[in-house]
Amino acid sequence: MRTEPTLRIPLGVLGMLAGLALYALFVAWLADWIGQLHVLLQTVVYLVLGIVWIFPAYRLVIWMETGRWRIRK
Numbered sequence: 001m002r003t004e005p006t007l008r009i010p011l012g013v014l015g016m017l018a019g020l021a022l023y024a025l026f027v028a029w030l031a032d033w034i035g036q037l038h039v040l041l042q043t044v045v046y047l048v049l050g051i052v053w054i055f056p057a058y059r060l061v062i063w064m065e066t067g068r069w070r071i072r073k
Helices: 008-035 039-052 054-066
Strands: none
Touching: 008 039, 008 054, 039 054
């Protein structure tokens, strides 16, 4: 548990917001291509794209809380 505030939290939040904004722009850039697919394929693509962003965000949250990029085992 942290006893003193760190700069990692605000930097991590700003980094996450910037990363998500870039990712949203990337998905929006793909929207024309995705829109040409069959509706069931569109659903799968958007589900995958909606889940993929969680993995880097998870690592960022770990870093924000612990200062490390991985959880110790």
